[in-house]
Amino acid sequence: MNSYPPVGSLSPPSPARPLARRSLERLKLSANFQPIVVIILVMFFSIYAGYRNGDFWSGLNWQLLVQPLAEAGLVSVGMMFVIASGGIDLSVGSIVGVSAIVAALGAHHGWPVRGMEAAALATGVICGAFNGLLIGWVRLSPILVTLGTMILFSGIGLALSSGASFAGFPDGLLWWNDAAVFGFPVEILVFFVVIAIAGILLHATLCGQYVVAIGSNGEAARYSGFPVRLTLFAVYSLQGLLCGAAGVLLMARLASARADMGQGLMLVAITAVVLGGAPIEGGFASLLGTVAGVSAFYIMQNGLLLLGVPAFVQYALTSALLLVAVGIGNLMRGHGEEE
Amino acid sequence: MMRRWSVQSVALVLTSLLFCTSCSRLPRNSASLFVMVPKLVGIPYFNAARDGAAVEAGHLGLQFFYTGPTAADAGLQVDVLAGLLPRHPAVLAVSCDDANAVAPVLRRARRYGIKVLTWDSDATPDVRDWFVTQVEDETLGRHVMDVLAREMGEHGQFAIITGSLTASNLNTWLYWMKTEQQQKYPGMHLVAVVPGNDDQQQSFVQAQSLLQAYPNLRGMIGNSSAAPPP
Numbered sequence: 408m409n410s411y412p413p414v415g416s417l418s419p420p421s422p423a424r425p426l427a428r429r430s431l432e433r434l435k436l437s438a439n440f441q442p443i444v445v446i447i448l449v450m451f452f453s454i455y456a457g458y459r460n461g462d463f464w465s466g467l468n469w470q471l472l473v474q475p476l477a478e479a480g481l482v483s484v485g486m487m488f489v490i491a492s493g494g495i496d497l498s499v500g501s502i503v504g505v506s507a508i509v510a511a512l513g514a515h516h517g518w519p520v521r522g523m524e525a526a527a528l529a530t531g532v533i534c535g536a537f538n539g540l541l542i543g544w545v546r547l548s549p550i551l552v553t554l555g556t557m558i559l560f561s562g563i564g565l566a567l568s569s570g571a572s573f574a575g576f577p578d579g580l581l582w583w584n585d586a587a588v589f590g591f592p593v594e595i596l597v598f599f600v601v602i603a604i605a606g607i608l609l610h611a612t613l614c615g616q617y618v619v620a621i622g623s624n625g626e627a628a629r630y631s632g633f634p635v636r637l638t639l640f641a642v643y644s645l646q647g648l649l650c651g652a653a654g655v656l657l658m659a660r661l662a663s664a665r666a667d668m669g670q671g672l673m674l675v676a677i678t679a680v681v682l683g684g685a686p687i688e689g690g691f692a693s694l695l696g697t698v699a700g701v702s703a704f705y706i707m708q709n710g711l712l713l714l715g716v717p718a719f720v721q722y723a724l725t726s727a728l729l730l731v732a733v734g735i736g737n738l739m740r741g742h743g744e745e746e
Numbered sequence: 747m748m749r750r751w752s753v754q755s756v757a758l759v760l761t762s763l764l765f766c767t768s769c770s771r772l773p774r775n776s777a778s779l780f781v782m783v784p785k786l787v788g789i790p791y792f793n794a795a796r797d798g799a800a801v802e803a804g805h806l807g808l809q810f811f812y813t814g815p816t817a818a819d820a821g822l823q824v825d826v827l828a829g830l831l832p833r834h835p836a837v838l839a840v841s842c843d844d845a846n847a848v849a850p851v852l853r854r855a856r857r858y859g860i861k862v863l864t865w866d867s868d869a870t871p872d873v874r875d876w877f878v879t880q881v882e883d884e885t886l887g888r889h890v891m892d893v894l895a896r897e898m899g900e901h902g903q904f905a906i907i908t909g910s911l912t913a914s915n916l917n918t919w920l921y922w923m924k925t926e927q928q929q930k931y932p933g934m935h936l937v938a939v940v941p942g943n944d945d946q947q948q949s950f951v952q953a954q955s956l957l958q959a960y961p962n963l964r965g966m967i968g969n970s971s972a973a974p975p976p
Binding site for chain 2: 463465472571573584657660661666667708717
């Protein structure tokens with residue numbers, strides 16, 4: 408008898424098989440399989456939407472489309488780290504709102520633009536660090552903590568602003584929305600920079616390895632002497648920082664600040680991460696998947712709007728596409744394992 | 747490791763292709779397209795407005811299109827408006843969730859030659875061509891307060907269930923209600939302003955909690971179309 412258990416799908420493919428088939432099987436097993444299914448489906452959808460409505464491929468449409476995408480993208484990248492660490496952050500929308508309100512209050516006291524931006528980022532980091540303290544050191548469950556802080560932070564935002572919306576910001580702040588480089592809005596360039604930094608953090612630093620290790624087995628990571636508490640603290644603080652940045656971009660795009668401004672972002676961010684192939688229980692992060700997930704969401708919404716699909720049906724169709732993408736990914740992968 | 751990077755770079759090339767091909771065609775001008783955007787779709791008040799506008803658009807020979815966010819959220823509304831700009835409608839008619847938040851996107855619409863009309867709830871005046879109001883904010887707020895005062899005999903506790911705490915037209919009405927009460931009805935006492943978020947179920951729950959919290963409550967104002975019982 409063979410003393411080793413059959414390793415099945417993990418064994419290297421035999422050289423007798425044709426190259427195309429081999430690479431397809433390798434692809435099925437790779438971490439990027441799920442996002443590639445999403446990207447292919449969205450590309451088919453985009454071709455169809457462009458065929459039905461020429462406006463879909465207009466430069467103007469894409470310039471307008473990528474701005475909300477960039478804001479949600481920042482939050483999604485933060486959420487990717489949080490979910491990889493085995494947690495979840497439900498408070499992101501509230502952090503975005505309270506950061507914007509603090510910056511807006513600064514504007515009303517005549518702070519300079521850089522001061523407002525710094526205030527928003529600092530507020531985000533403080534909120535995130537508060538989550539991180541409760542989750543890392545007090546060791547409360549992430550869903551419990553962030554459910555509480557979701558209401559706490561939005562309450563603080565509402566109290567600071569008395570529910571009002573602030574406007575009349577200096578042009579320096581609105582620059583984030585108006586400026587473009589070679590037709591690319593600055594917001595999407597910010598997102599590209601964040602993607603690059605996140606990629607380095609995830610793939611080339613110990614920090615990224617700690618996050619994934621904690622997510623796959625927190626106890627093992629603890630006994631291995633990994634700085635579990637500090638890593639969790641850093642992960643939630645980073646999420647807070649990104650929420651603060653999203654708050655600044657959102658303020659610039661809406662030329663106003665309200666406490667309830669980031670409300671929809673939490674679901675979009677979680678959807679993007681999961682759609683990108685990351686299990687919700689943690690231990691895995693795919694940057695490509697997260698970016699593909701959040702882009703898919705906004706491209707679908709925009710395309711359906713331009714096709715004249717009624718608002719309620721838009722949501723149904725978007726989520727149907729998401730389910731199909733996840734379904735195809737899982738079925739094909741499962742099939743590959745059986746062979 | 748090599749394999750993963752190659753897959754990623756292929757995907758990166760594909761997405762950048764998506765961006766490059768995006769600047770090819772200019773938006774068409776839809777000279778007869780009339781687009782109407784409510785604060786949110788699916789509540790009776792806006793449905794009634796939609797039906798009326800659709801009939802009138804038919805009479806005028808305009809192509810009518812009605813769409814909006816599914817929740818009363820300024821950010822979602824701006825996303826919808828931004829998505830509509832590339833279609834270049836002749837007229838964009840908006841009930842603004844937040845006068846300030848929609849201003850940049852409406853200003854942009856006017857720059858592209860789209861006529862901007864606000865209805866029900868105004869934007870900042872410099873970004874729209876016309877505003878169609880059902881009633882002056884001050885008249886509405888003061889009148890609602892007068893009616894409640896008459897029903898309550900001008901004394902006792904009352905509460906207000908509003909839409910969302912950040913809706914600019916509702917907050918203006920609230921302001922005039924409070925002003926009217928302070929000026930004319932010193933015997934009345936406002937105990938709470940709670941949000942129903944333009945959701946009937948939530949408004950119902952808020953009303954129940956108000957009755958529990960304030961047993962002496964003698965009156966309630968529903969300050970959004972989803973707040974009073976249907």
